[in-house]
Amino acid sequence: xxxxxITAFIDPIITLMIIIVVGALVAASIKVISGPSYADRFxxxxxxxxxxxxxxxxxxxxxxxxxxxxxxxxxxxxAFLATVAFGAFLERKVEVVARRVEEAAAKRSAxxxxxx
Amino acid sequence: xxxxxxxxxxxxxxVFLVLATLGLLRFEDVFQRMHAAxxxxxxxxxxxxxxxxxxxxxxxxxMTGTLALLFLILTIPVASHILARxxxxxxxxxxxxxxxxxxxxxxxRRAVQPLERSIEDLAFDVATPPVQMPPAAEELGVAYxxxxxxxxxxxxxxxxxxxxxRFAALGAGAPKLAKRAADFxxxxxxxxxxxxxxxxxxxxxxxxxxxxxxxxxxxxxxWLPNLNKLSEESKVPIDLIYKEGDAEAxxxxxxxxxxxxxxxxxxxxxxxxxxxxxLATREPDSLLRIVAKHPGPVxxxxxxxMAGAVAVQFDGSFNVWRGIDLALVEELWDMSELRVYxxxxxxxxxxxxxxxxxxxxxxxxxTPKAGETKQSALPSHMMDGVVGVIxxxxxxxxxxxxxxxxxxxxxxxxxxxxxxxxx
Numbered sequence: 001x002x003x004x005x006i007t008a009f010i011d012p013i014i015t016l017m018i019i020i021v022v023g024a025l026v027a028a029s030i031k032v033i034s035g036p037s038y039a040d041r042f043x044x045x046x047x048x049x050x051x052x053x054x055x056x057x058x059x060x061x062x063x064x065x066x067x068x069x070x071x072x073x074x075x076x077x078x079a080f081l082a083t084v085a086f087g088a089f090l091e092r093k094v095e096v097v098a099r100r101v102e103e104a105a106a107k108r109s110a111x112x113x114x115x116x
Numbered sequence: 117x118x119x120x121x122x123x124x125x126x127x128x129x130x131v132f133l134v135l136a137t138l139g140l141l142r143f144e145d146v147f148q149r150m151h152a153a154x155x156x157x158x159x160x161x162x163x164x165x166x167x168x169x170x171x172x173x174x175x176x177x178x179m180t181g182t183l184a185l186l187f188l189i190l191t192i193p194v195a196s197h198i199l200a201r202x203x204x205x206x207x208x209x210x211x212x213x214x215x216x217x218x219x220x221x222x223x224x225r226r227a228v229q230p231l232e233r234s235i236e237d238l239a240f241d242v243a244t245p246p247v248q249m250p251p252a253a254e255e256l257g258v259a260y261x262x263x264x265x266x267x268x269x270x271x272x273x274x275x276x277x278x279x280x281x282r283f284a285a286l287g288a289g290a291p292k293l294a295k296r297a298a299d300f301x302x303x304x305x306x307x308x309x310x311x312x313x314x315x316x317x318x319x320x321x322x323x324x325x326x327x328x329x330x331x332x333x334x335x336x337x338x339w340l341p342n343l344n345k346l347s348e349e350s351k352v353p354i355d356l357i358y359k360e361g362d363a364e365a366x367x368x369x370x371x372x373x374x375x376x377x378x379x380x381x382x383x384x385x386x387x388x389x390x391x392x393x394x395l396a397t398r399e400p401d402s403l404l405r406i407v408a409k410h411p412g413p414v415x416x417x418x419x420x421x422m423a424g425a426v427a428v429q430f431d432g433s434f435n436v437w438r439g440i441d442l443a444l445v446e447e448l449w450d451m452s453e454l455r456v457y458x459x460x461x462x463x464x465x466x467x468x469x470x471x472x473x474x475x476x477x478x479x480x481x482x483t484p485k486a487g488e489t490k491q492s493a494l495p496s497h498m499m500d501g502v503v504g505v506i507x508x509x510x511x512x513x514x515x516x517x518x519x520x521x522x523x524x525x526x527x528x529x530x531x532x533x534x535x536x537x538x539x
Contacts, residue, residue, distance in 0.1 A: 031141060038231060043150050050133070050153070053165065057181070058126070075184075088202075091201075
Protein backbone atom coordinates (compact mmCIF):
# COMPACT_ATOMS: atom_id res chain seq x y z
CA UNK A 1 0.00 0.00 0.00
CA UNK A 2 1.42 3.34 -1.01
CA UNK A 3 1.79 6.30 1.33
CA UNK A 4 -0.92 8.16 -0.55
CA UNK A 5 -3.37 5.34 0.06
CA ILE A 6 -2.69 5.48 3.81
CA THR A 7 -2.92 9.27 4.03
CA ALA A 8 -6.41 8.98 2.57
CA PHE A 9 -7.39 7.14 5.76
CA ILE A 10 -5.92 9.73 8.14
CA ASP A 11 -9.15 11.66 8.71
CA PRO A 12 -11.23 8.65 9.82
CA ILE A 13 -8.31 7.47 11.96
CA ILE A 14 -8.22 10.82 13.77
CA THR A 15 -11.99 10.66 14.33
CA LEU A 16 -11.51 7.19 15.78
CA MET A 17 -8.74 8.51 18.05
CA ILE A 18 -11.03 11.28 19.34
CA ILE A 19 -13.67 8.67 20.15
CA ILE A 20 -11.13 6.61 22.09
CA VAL A 21 -9.90 9.63 24.08
CA VAL A 22 -13.48 10.62 24.86
CA GLY A 23 -14.01 7.08 26.15
CA ALA A 24 -11.02 7.59 28.44
CA LEU A 25 -12.52 10.94 29.50
CA VAL A 26 -15.71 9.17 30.54
CA ALA A 27 -13.72 6.59 32.53
CA ALA A 28 -11.76 9.33 34.32
CA SER A 29 -15.02 11.18 35.07
CA ILE A 30 -16.37 8.02 36.70
CA LYS A 31 -13.28 8.04 38.91
CA VAL A 32 -13.96 11.67 39.85
CA ILE A 33 -17.42 10.64 41.03
CA SER A 34 -16.54 7.34 42.70
CA GLY A 35 -13.40 8.49 44.51
CA PRO A 36 -13.19 7.00 47.12
CA SER A 37 -10.89 9.58 48.73
CA TYR A 38 -10.49 13.30 48.08
CA ALA A 39 -7.00 12.77 46.68
CA ASP A 40 -8.35 10.20 44.19
CA ARG A 41 -10.85 12.70 42.85
CA PHE A 42 -8.21 15.41 42.47
CA UNK A 43 -5.88 13.08 40.60
CA UNK A 44 -8.74 12.09 38.31
CA UNK A 45 -9.44 15.79 37.61
CA UNK A 46 -5.75 16.19 36.77
CA UNK A 47 -6.04 13.27 34.36
CA UNK A 48 -9.18 14.84 32.84
CA UNK A 49 -7.25 17.97 31.84
CA UNK A 50 -4.52 15.86 30.24
CA UNK A 51 -7.14 14.02 28.20
CA UNK A 52 -8.89 17.29 27.35
CA UNK A 53 -5.62 18.67 25.96
CA UNK A 54 -5.33 15.60 23.73
CA UNK A 55 -8.94 15.99 22.54
CA UNK A 56 -8.29 19.67 21.74
CA UNK A 57 -5.16 18.86 19.74
CA UNK A 58 -6.97 16.15 17.77
CA UNK A 59 -9.97 18.40 17.16
CA UNK A 60 -7.62 21.12 15.88
CA UNK A 61 -6.56 18.57 13.24
CA UNK A 62 -9.94 17.17 12.30
CA UNK A 63 -11.66 20.57 12.13
CA UNK A 64 -8.62 22.35 10.67
CA UNK A 65 -8.94 25.26 13.10
CA UNK A 66 -5.84 26.41 14.95
CA UNK A 67 -7.88 27.99 17.75
CA UNK A 68 -8.26 24.60 19.42
CA UNK A 69 -4.53 24.64 20.16
CA UNK A 70 -5.09 27.87 22.10
CA UNK A 71 -7.79 26.06 24.07
CA UNK A 72 -5.28 23.28 24.82
CA UNK A 73 -2.84 25.90 26.10
CA UNK A 74 -5.56 27.32 28.32
CA UNK A 75 -6.26 23.86 29.73
CA UNK A 76 -2.56 23.38 30.52
CA UNK A 77 -2.60 26.66 32.49
CA UNK A 78 -5.80 25.84 34.40
CA ALA A 79 -4.64 22.31 35.24
CA PHE A 80 -1.69 23.64 37.21
CA LEU A 81 -3.75 26.17 39.15
CA ALA A 82 -6.47 23.62 39.89
CA THR A 83 -4.06 20.99 41.19
CA VAL A 84 -2.22 23.48 43.43
CA ALA A 85 -5.54 24.73 44.79
CA PHE A 86 -6.69 21.16 45.46
CA GLY A 87 -3.44 20.38 47.28
CA ALA A 88 -3.82 23.47 49.48
CA PHE A 89 -7.46 22.58 50.15
CA LEU A 90 -6.55 19.04 51.18
CA GLU A 91 -3.86 20.20 53.62
CA ARG A 92 -6.24 22.70 55.19
CA LYS A 93 -9.03 20.09 55.39
CA VAL A 94 -6.69 17.76 57.30
CA GLU A 95 -5.99 20.51 59.84
CA VAL A 96 -9.67 21.40 60.23
CA VAL A 97 -10.66 17.76 60.77
CA ALA A 98 -7.82 17.26 63.27
CA ARG A 99 -9.04 20.28 65.21
CA ARG A 100 -12.61 19.01 65.20
CA VAL A 101 -11.45 15.58 66.40
CA GLU A 102 -9.60 17.29 69.28
CA GLU A 103 -12.69 19.30 70.16
CA ALA A 104 -14.84 16.16 70.14
CA ALA A 105 -12.32 14.39 72.40
CA ALA A 106 -12.32 17.35 74.82
CA LYS A 107 -16.11 17.35 74.88
CA ARG A 108 -16.15 13.62 75.53
CA SER A 109 -13.68 13.81 78.43
CA ALA A 110 -15.64 16.74 79.90
CA UNK A 111 -18.80 14.60 79.78
CA UNK A 112 -16.95 11.77 81.51
CA UNK A 113 -15.80 14.17 84.24
CA UNK A 114 -19.39 15.21 84.87
CA UNK A 115 -20.52 11.62 85.23
CA UNK A 116 -17.77 10.85 87.74
CA UNK B 117 5.75 11.05 4.80
CA UNK B 118 5.59 13.59 7.60
CA UNK B 119 1.87 12.83 7.94
CA UNK B 120 2.72 9.20 8.61
CA UNK B 121 5.32 10.04 11.26
CA UNK B 122 2.86 12.42 12.93
CA UNK B 123 0.21 9.71 12.89
CA UNK B 124 2.54 7.20 14.54
CA UNK B 125 3.52 9.73 17.24
CA UNK B 126 -0.13 10.49 17.93
CA UNK B 127 -0.96 6.80 18.18
CA UNK B 128 1.85 6.22 20.66
CA UNK B 129 0.53 9.16 22.67
CA UNK B 130 -2.97 7.70 22.53
CA VAL B 131 -1.71 4.37 23.85
CA PHE B 132 -0.06 6.16 26.78
CA LEU B 133 -3.27 8.06 27.53
CA VAL B 134 -5.38 4.91 27.51
CA LEU B 135 -2.86 3.10 29.72
CA ALA B 136 -2.80 6.05 32.13
CA THR B 137 -6.59 5.96 32.42
CA LEU B 138 -6.48 2.21 32.96
CA GLY B 139 -3.92 2.72 35.72
CA LEU B 140 -6.09 5.42 37.28
CA LEU B 141 -8.97 2.97 37.51
CA ARG B 142 -7.10 -0.19 38.46
CA PHE B 143 -4.24 0.71 40.81
CA GLU B 144 -4.66 0.19 44.53
CA ASP B 145 -3.77 3.37 46.35
CA VAL B 146 -3.64 7.09 45.74
CA PHE B 147 0.08 7.24 45.06
CA GLN B 148 0.09 4.44 42.51
CA ARG B 149 -2.82 6.07 40.71
CA MET B 150 -0.98 9.38 40.75
CA HIS B 151 2.07 7.66 39.28
CA ALA B 152 -0.01 6.42 36.36
CA ALA B 153 -2.05 9.57 35.79
CA UNK B 154 0.66 12.21 35.96
CA UNK B 155 3.61 10.51 34.22
CA UNK B 156 1.90 8.51 31.49
CA UNK B 157 -0.89 11.06 31.13
CA UNK B 158 1.52 13.95 30.52
CA UNK B 159 3.62 11.95 28.10
CA UNK B 160 0.50 10.90 26.19
CA UNK B 161 -0.92 14.43 25.98
CA UNK B 162 2.52 15.79 25.01
CA UNK B 163 2.96 13.24 22.22
CA UNK B 164 -0.50 13.99 20.80
CA UNK B 165 0.38 17.70 20.84
CA UNK B 166 3.68 17.07 19.01
CA UNK B 167 1.89 14.93 16.42
CA UNK B 168 -0.66 17.68 15.82
CA UNK B 169 2.07 20.32 15.40
CA UNK B 170 3.84 18.12 12.85
CA UNK B 171 0.59 17.71 10.92
CA UNK B 172 -0.20 21.41 10.97
CA UNK B 173 3.29 22.54 10.01
CA UNK B 174 2.46 26.25 10.41
CA UNK B 175 4.41 28.68 12.61
CA UNK B 176 1.33 29.71 14.60
CA UNK B 177 0.39 26.15 15.48
CA UNK B 178 3.97 25.30 16.37
CA MET B 179 4.18 28.34 18.65
CA THR B 180 1.00 27.64 20.68
CA GLY B 181 1.68 23.90 20.76
CA THR B 182 5.23 24.36 22.01
CA LEU B 183 4.08 26.81 24.67
CA ALA B 184 1.41 24.40 25.92
CA LEU B 185 3.91 21.55 25.92
CA LEU B 186 6.55 23.61 27.75
CA PHE B 187 4.05 24.70 30.35
CA LEU B 188 2.88 21.12 30.89
CA ILE B 189 6.43 19.86 31.43
CA LEU B 190 7.27 22.75 33.78
CA THR B 191 4.17 22.54 35.96
CA ILE B 192 3.28 18.87 36.22
CA PRO B 193 6.17 17.93 38.58
CA VAL B 194 5.36 20.82 40.93
CA ALA B 195 1.63 20.17 40.89
CA SER B 196 1.90 16.45 41.49
CA HIS B 197 4.46 17.02 44.24
CA ILE B 198 2.03 19.32 46.07
CA LEU B 199 -0.85 16.89 45.62
CA ALA B 200 1.21 13.86 46.72
CA ARG B 201 2.42 15.73 49.80
CA UNK B 202 -1.14 16.68 50.74
CA UNK B 203 -2.35 13.11 50.12
CA UNK B 204 0.42 11.67 52.31
CA UNK B 205 -0.31 14.13 55.11
CA UNK B 206 -4.03 13.37 54.93
CA UNK B 207 -3.22 9.78 55.85
CA UNK B 208 -4.01 8.03 52.57
CA UNK B 209 -3.14 4.37 52.80
CA UNK B 210 0.12 3.06 51.34
CA UNK B 211 -0.65 -0.31 49.75
CA UNK B 212 2.27 -2.71 49.70
CA UNK B 213 4.28 -0.89 52.35
CA UNK B 214 4.65 -2.36 55.81
CA UNK B 215 4.74 -0.26 58.98
CA UNK B 216 8.55 -0.32 59.09
CA UNK B 217 9.10 0.47 55.40
CA UNK B 218 7.63 3.98 55.31
CA UNK B 219 10.72 6.02 54.39
CA UNK B 220 8.94 9.31 55.13
CA UNK B 221 7.91 8.34 58.66
CA UNK B 222 8.92 11.15 61.02
CA UNK B 223 9.74 13.55 58.19
CA UNK B 224 6.25 14.78 57.40
CA ARG B 225 3.30 15.21 59.71
CA ARG B 226 0.85 12.44 58.85
CA ALA B 227 -2.70 11.88 60.05
CA VAL B 228 -3.23 8.71 62.09
CA GLN B 229 -5.95 7.44 59.80
CA PRO B 230 -7.32 8.40 56.38
CA LEU B 231 -9.13 11.73 56.30
CA GLU B 232 -12.38 10.16 55.11
CA ARG B 233 -12.43 7.81 58.10
CA SER B 234 -11.86 10.67 60.55
CA ILE B 235 -14.81 12.50 59.02
CA GLU B 236 -16.97 9.37 59.36
CA ASP B 237 -15.88 8.92 62.99
CA LEU B 238 -16.81 12.52 63.73
CA ALA B 239 -20.24 11.90 62.25
CA PHE B 240 -20.72 8.85 64.48
CA ASP B 241 -19.20 10.67 67.48
CA VAL B 242 -16.48 8.07 67.87
CA ALA B 243 -13.08 8.67 69.44
CA THR B 244 -10.21 8.75 66.94
CA PRO B 245 -7.49 6.44 68.20
CA PRO B 246 -4.24 8.01 69.36
CA VAL B 247 -1.01 7.20 67.49
CA GLN B 248 0.05 3.68 68.34
CA MET B 249 2.96 1.63 67.13
CA PRO B 250 2.92 -2.16 66.92
CA PRO B 251 4.39 -3.54 70.13
CA ALA B 252 7.67 -5.40 69.75
CA ALA B 253 8.08 -8.36 72.07
CA GLU B 254 11.34 -7.01 73.52
CA GLU B 255 9.70 -3.64 74.15
CA LEU B 256 6.98 -5.22 76.23
CA GLY B 257 9.57 -7.43 77.88
CA VAL B 258 7.32 -10.45 77.72
CA ALA B 259 7.95 -14.09 77.23
CA TYR B 260 5.05 -15.77 75.54
CA UNK B 261 3.04 -17.57 78.19
CA UNK B 262 1.82 -21.08 77.52
CA UNK B 263 -0.03 -23.58 79.65
CA UNK B 264 0.79 -23.37 83.34
CA UNK B 265 3.22 -20.48 82.90
CA UNK B 266 0.38 -18.23 81.86
CA UNK B 267 0.12 -16.30 85.10
CA UNK B 268 3.65 -14.90 85.18
CA UNK B 269 4.03 -11.41 86.63
CA UNK B 270 4.87 -9.58 83.37
CA UNK B 271 3.17 -12.02 81.08
CA UNK B 272 1.31 -10.82 78.04
CA UNK B 273 -1.86 -12.19 79.60
CA UNK B 274 -1.77 -9.51 82.25
CA UNK B 275 -1.31 -6.82 79.67
CA UNK B 276 -4.01 -7.60 77.18
CA UNK B 277 -6.07 -10.49 78.49
CA UNK B 278 -9.62 -9.69 79.51
CA UNK B 279 -10.77 -10.07 83.11
CA UNK B 280 -14.49 -10.21 82.46
CA UNK B 281 -16.73 -11.51 79.73
CA ARG B 282 -19.96 -9.76 78.83
CA PHE B 283 -22.36 -10.88 76.19
CA ALA B 284 -25.46 -9.48 74.64
CA ALA B 285 -28.49 -11.60 75.36
CA LEU B 286 -30.56 -10.52 72.41
CA GLY B 287 -32.84 -12.24 70.02
CA ALA B 288 -33.79 -15.89 69.72
CA GLY B 289 -30.15 -16.93 69.15
CA ALA B 290 -29.22 -15.74 72.63
CA PRO B 291 -29.00 -19.17 74.33
CA LYS B 292 -26.54 -20.43 71.70
CA LEU B 293 -24.49 -17.27 71.95
CA ALA B 294 -24.59 -17.59 75.73
CA LYS B 295 -23.16 -21.09 75.36
CA ARG B 296 -20.24 -19.73 73.33
CA ALA B 297 -19.58 -17.01 75.89
CA ALA B 298 -19.93 -19.47 78.78
CA ASP B 299 -17.52 -21.94 77.13
CA PHE B 300 -14.97 -19.21 76.72
CA UNK B 301 -15.46 -17.87 80.22
CA UNK B 302 -15.12 -21.37 81.69
CA UNK B 303 -11.91 -22.05 79.76
CA UNK B 304 -10.35 -18.72 80.71
CA UNK B 305 -11.86 -18.79 84.22
CA UNK B 306 -13.45 -15.42 83.89
CA UNK B 307 -16.67 -14.09 85.38
CA UNK B 308 -19.55 -13.85 82.94
CA UNK B 309 -22.21 -11.21 82.62
CA UNK B 310 -25.25 -11.30 80.39
CA UNK B 311 -26.83 -8.03 79.42
CA UNK B 312 -30.43 -8.06 78.29
CA UNK B 313 -30.73 -4.65 76.72
CA UNK B 314 -34.23 -3.76 75.72
CA UNK B 315 -33.89 -1.06 73.11
CA UNK B 316 -36.48 1.60 73.85
CA UNK B 317 -35.16 3.69 70.98
CA UNK B 318 -36.23 0.96 68.58
CA UNK B 319 -39.62 0.78 70.25
CA UNK B 320 -40.05 4.53 69.91
CA UNK B 321 -39.54 4.27 66.18
CA UNK B 322 -42.39 1.82 65.79
CA UNK B 323 -45.97 3.03 65.52
CA UNK B 324 -47.10 1.54 68.82
CA UNK B 325 -44.41 1.77 71.45
CA UNK B 326 -46.23 -0.05 74.26
CA UNK B 327 -47.18 -2.95 72.00
CA UNK B 328 -43.62 -3.35 70.68
CA UNK B 329 -42.20 -3.30 74.20
CA UNK B 330 -44.69 -5.98 75.24
CA UNK B 331 -43.73 -8.15 72.25
CA UNK B 332 -40.03 -7.79 73.05
CA UNK B 333 -40.55 -8.64 76.72
CA UNK B 334 -42.56 -11.71 75.73
CA UNK B 335 -39.78 -12.75 73.38
CA UNK B 336 -37.18 -12.39 76.11
CA UNK B 337 -39.24 -14.35 78.62
CA UNK B 338 -39.43 -17.34 76.25
CA TRP B 339 -35.68 -17.98 76.30
CA LEU B 340 -34.76 -16.67 79.74
CA PRO B 341 -35.28 -20.11 81.37
CA ASN B 342 -32.80 -21.61 78.90
CA LEU B 343 -30.22 -19.15 80.11
CA ASN B 344 -30.71 -20.27 83.69
CA LYS B 345 -30.41 -23.91 82.69
CA LEU B 346 -27.19 -23.16 80.85
CA SER B 347 -25.84 -21.40 83.90
CA GLU B 348 -26.41 -24.55 85.94
CA GLU B 349 -24.96 -26.86 83.27
CA SER B 350 -21.76 -24.97 82.56
CA LYS B 351 -20.99 -24.30 86.22
CA VAL B 352 -20.16 -20.72 85.34
CA PRO B 353 -22.27 -18.30 87.31
CA ILE B 354 -23.96 -15.85 84.99
CA ASP B 355 -24.75 -12.38 86.24
CA LEU B 356 -27.89 -11.30 84.52
CA ILE B 357 -28.42 -7.61 83.98
CA TYR B 358 -31.72 -6.44 82.59
CA LYS B 359 -31.93 -2.87 81.40
CA GLU B 360 -34.19 -0.80 79.25
CA GLY B 361 -32.85 2.15 77.32
CA ASP B 362 -30.64 2.93 74.36
CA ALA B 363 -29.18 -0.49 73.57
CA GLU B 364 -26.11 0.96 71.87
CA ALA B 365 -25.24 2.99 74.96
CA UNK B 366 -26.04 0.06 77.26
CA UNK B 367 -23.67 -2.34 75.50
CA UNK B 368 -20.83 0.07 74.89
CA UNK B 369 -19.31 2.65 77.14
CA UNK B 370 -19.83 0.56 80.26
CA UNK B 371 -16.82 -1.70 80.34
CA UNK B 372 -13.13 -0.89 80.18
CA UNK B 373 -10.38 -2.50 78.07
CA UNK B 374 -10.35 -5.53 80.36
CA UNK B 375 -13.82 -6.53 79.29
CA UNK B 376 -14.38 -9.00 76.49
CA UNK B 377 -17.62 -8.29 74.69
CA UNK B 378 -19.42 -11.05 72.79
CA UNK B 379 -22.06 -9.86 70.35
CA UNK B 380 -24.29 -11.63 67.84
CA UNK B 381 -23.56 -11.15 64.14
CA UNK B 382 -27.12 -10.09 63.42
CA UNK B 383 -30.49 -9.56 65.03
CA UNK B 384 -29.51 -6.67 67.20
CA UNK B 385 -31.88 -4.85 69.51
CA UNK B 386 -35.24 -5.69 67.94
CA UNK B 387 -35.12 -9.13 69.61
CA UNK B 388 -36.40 -10.49 66.33
CA UNK B 389 -39.95 -9.32 66.85
CA UNK B 390 -39.82 -7.78 63.39
CA UNK B 391 -42.06 -4.77 63.88
CA UNK B 392 -41.67 -2.24 61.07
CA UNK B 393 -40.30 1.17 61.96
CA UNK B 394 -40.87 4.54 60.36
CA LEU B 395 -37.21 4.61 59.31
CA ALA B 396 -36.32 3.57 55.80
CA THR B 397 -34.25 0.75 57.21
CA ARG B 398 -34.58 -1.10 60.47
CA GLU B 399 -31.23 -2.72 59.99
CA PRO B 400 -29.40 -2.73 63.32
CA ASP B 401 -26.38 -0.66 62.28
CA SER B 402 -25.56 0.33 65.85
CA LEU B 403 -24.38 -3.26 66.31
CA LEU B 404 -21.28 -2.40 64.25
CA ARG B 405 -20.68 0.96 65.87
CA ILE B 406 -20.15 -0.64 69.28
CA VAL B 407 -16.64 -1.72 68.25
CA ALA B 408 -15.47 1.87 68.09
CA LYS B 409 -17.11 2.78 71.40
CA HIS B 410 -16.07 -0.21 73.49
CA PRO B 411 -12.42 0.08 74.58
CA GLY B 412 -11.88 -3.66 74.93
CA PRO B 413 -11.94 -6.53 72.43
CA VAL B 414 -15.21 -7.33 70.70
CA UNK B 415 -16.12 -10.65 69.15
CA UNK B 416 -19.05 -11.11 66.82
CA UNK B 417 -19.79 -14.76 67.36
CA UNK B 418 -21.79 -17.19 65.29
CA UNK B 419 -23.76 -19.85 67.09
CA UNK B 420 -21.51 -22.87 66.74
CA UNK B 421 -18.06 -23.40 68.13
CA MET B 422 -15.87 -24.71 65.35
CA ALA B 423 -12.28 -25.71 64.92
CA GLY B 424 -10.33 -24.52 61.95
CA ALA B 425 -8.08 -21.88 60.53
CA VAL B 426 -8.04 -18.24 61.55
CA ALA B 427 -7.47 -15.49 59.00
CA VAL B 428 -5.89 -12.13 59.76
CA GLN B 429 -6.19 -9.00 57.68
CA PHE B 430 -2.76 -7.57 58.49
CA ASP B 431 -2.12 -3.86 58.11
CA GLY B 432 0.61 -3.47 60.73
CA SER B 433 -1.60 -1.49 63.09
CA PHE B 434 -1.60 -1.88 66.85
CA ASN B 435 -5.19 -3.12 66.72
CA VAL B 436 -4.40 -6.15 64.61
CA TRP B 437 -1.30 -6.98 66.68
CA ARG B 438 -3.23 -7.19 69.91
CA GLY B 439 -6.01 -9.07 68.14
CA ILE B 440 -3.47 -11.72 67.08
CA ASP B 441 -1.99 -11.82 70.58
CA LEU B 442 -5.39 -12.21 72.18
CA ALA B 443 -6.34 -15.06 69.86
CA LEU B 444 -3.05 -16.88 70.50
CA VAL B 445 -2.93 -16.43 74.26
CA GLU B 446 -6.57 -16.98 75.09
CA GLU B 447 -7.20 -19.79 72.61
CA LEU B 448 -10.42 -18.20 71.41
CA TRP B 449 -10.64 -20.80 68.70
CA ASP B 450 -9.32 -24.30 68.32
CA MET B 451 -6.79 -22.92 65.88
CA SER B 452 -5.39 -25.28 63.24
CA GLU B 453 -3.42 -22.57 61.49
CA LEU B 454 -3.06 -18.82 61.21
CA ARG B 455 -3.37 -17.24 57.78
CA VAL B 456 -1.96 -13.75 57.55
CA TYR B 457 -3.17 -11.76 54.58
CA UNK B 458 -1.48 -8.48 53.67
CA UNK B 459 1.87 -6.90 52.97
CA UNK B 460 4.03 -8.05 55.86
CA UNK B 461 7.57 -6.70 56.09
CA UNK B 462 10.45 -8.95 57.19
CA UNK B 463 10.55 -7.65 60.77
CA UNK B 464 6.83 -8.19 61.38
CA UNK B 465 6.96 -11.57 59.67
CA UNK B 466 9.65 -12.87 62.02
CA UNK B 467 7.77 -11.45 64.99
CA UNK B 468 4.53 -13.21 64.04
CA UNK B 469 6.37 -16.47 63.32
CA UNK B 470 8.07 -16.42 66.72
CA UNK B 471 4.80 -15.66 68.51
CA UNK B 472 3.02 -18.50 66.72
CA UNK B 473 5.91 -20.92 67.32
CA UNK B 474 5.54 -20.38 71.08
CA UNK B 475 1.99 -21.74 71.06
CA UNK B 476 2.63 -24.29 68.28
CA UNK B 477 0.33 -22.80 65.69
CA UNK B 478 1.49 -23.04 62.07
CA UNK B 479 1.35 -19.73 60.24
CA UNK B 480 1.01 -18.97 56.52
CA UNK B 481 1.55 -15.64 54.84
CA UNK B 482 -0.54 -14.76 51.83
CA THR B 483 0.55 -11.79 49.75
CA PRO B 484 -2.22 -9.87 47.98
CA LYS B 485 -2.46 -9.83 44.22
CA ALA B 486 -3.37 -6.59 42.48
CA GLY B 487 -7.05 -5.75 42.63
CA GLU B 488 -8.26 -8.95 44.28
CA THR B 489 -9.69 -7.27 47.39
CA LYS B 490 -11.72 -4.56 45.69
CA GLN B 491 -15.05 -5.92 46.90
CA SER B 492 -14.09 -7.58 50.17
CA ALA B 493 -11.48 -7.33 52.92
CA LEU B 494 -10.13 -10.84 52.34
CA PRO B 495 -10.02 -12.84 49.08
CA SER B 496 -12.33 -15.84 48.98
CA HIS B 497 -9.60 -18.31 47.91
CA MET B 498 -8.02 -18.20 51.37
CA MET B 499 -11.28 -18.67 53.30
CA ASP B 500 -11.56 -22.49 53.09
CA GLY B 501 -12.08 -23.84 56.61
CA VAL B 502 -11.70 -20.43 58.21
CA VAL B 503 -13.80 -20.15 61.38
CA GLY B 504 -12.55 -16.83 62.70
CA VAL B 505 -11.25 -13.57 61.31
CA ILE B 506 -9.15 -10.92 63.03
CA UNK B 507 -9.60 -7.47 61.54
CA UNK B 508 -7.95 -4.12 62.28
CA UNK B 509 -11.34 -2.51 61.75
CA UNK B 510 -14.76 -3.47 60.47
CA UNK B 511 -15.44 -2.99 56.74
CA UNK B 512 -16.63 0.54 56.05
CA UNK B 513 -19.20 1.97 55.75
CA UNK B 514 -20.66 0.62 58.98
CA UNK B 515 -23.93 -0.77 57.74
CA UNK B 516 -25.20 -4.26 58.45
CA UNK B 517 -26.81 -4.37 55.05
CA UNK B 518 -25.11 -2.42 52.27
CA UNK B 519 -26.94 -2.62 48.94
CA UNK B 520 -27.98 -6.19 49.66
CA UNK B 521 -24.59 -7.28 50.97
CA UNK B 522 -24.61 -8.61 54.54
CA UNK B 523 -21.69 -7.03 56.40
CA UNK B 524 -19.80 -10.33 56.62
CA UNK B 525 -19.99 -10.60 52.82
CA UNK B 526 -17.78 -7.53 52.72
CA UNK B 527 -15.16 -9.41 54.75
CA UNK B 528 -15.27 -12.29 52.28
CA UNK B 529 -18.07 -13.13 49.85
CA UNK B 530 -20.42 -15.74 51.28
CA UNK B 531 -18.39 -16.32 54.40
CA UNK B 532 -19.94 -16.60 57.88
CA UNK B 533 -17.99 -16.95 61.10
CA UNK B 534 -16.54 -15.25 64.14
CA UNK B 535 -15.03 -11.79 63.83
CA UNK B 536 -12.61 -10.41 66.41
CA UNK B 537 -12.02 -6.66 66.41
CA UNK B 538 -10.24 -4.52 68.97
CA UNK B 539 -10.05 -0.84 68.24
